[in-house]
Amino acid sequence: MPEAKADLPARRERRSRSRKRELFCPAHPKQRIEGNGRKYFLHLLTPEELKARGMPHKKAQLVINAYPVLVLSNEWLEELFCPECGMSRWCHVIKHDRVLHTVRWAPRELWQQVAHVEPLVPNPSVSQFTRQAARRTDGRRLFEP
Numbered sequence: 001m002p003e004a005k006a007d008l009p010a011r012r013e014r015r016s017r018s019r020k021r022e023l024f025c026p027a028h029p030k031q032r033i034e035g036n037g038r039k040y041f042l043h044l045l046t047p048e049e050l051k052a053r054g055m056p057h058k059k060a061q062l063v064i065n066a067y068p069v070l071v072l073s074n075e076w077l078e079e080l081f082c083p084e085c086g087m088s089r090w091c092h093v094i095k096h097d098r099v100l101h102t103v104r105w106a107p108r109e110l111w112q113q114v115a116h117v118e119p120l121v122p123n124p125s126v127s128q129f130t131r132q133a134a135r136r137t138d139g140r141r142l143f144e145p
């Protein structure tokens, strides 16, 4: 009997190698960084924020009129640990596909666009509006660019 099954373990190993998401430290581009998976998704409140993400001016205006608070499904804030930095930092993560992500240090103003989290710099008008709008579930929807 020929040993036809000899290559099975190797094949199984190759298949089981999961295509896990890849996040790299902004300061150490070769260093993978990890978090506990807790994501704070971003809310958009102005047409300018949509335009910055490639939406035409008129459409952005219409979308914001229809949905005062948009929840982005592919951008969030997440606390990530880098062994090279030796610490955890809050990062702004943009998901491009299941594996590919862009990671940068989260700028302070992004906290104003995250629901359920008090911004580090108090901005009553924005946070108050976010809380009110977030309660209105019919005014929200997921925005898939």
Ligand SMILES: [Zn+2]
Residues within 6 Å of the ligand: 025, 026, 027, 028, 031, 082, 083, 084, 085, 086
């Ligand atoms: Zn680092």
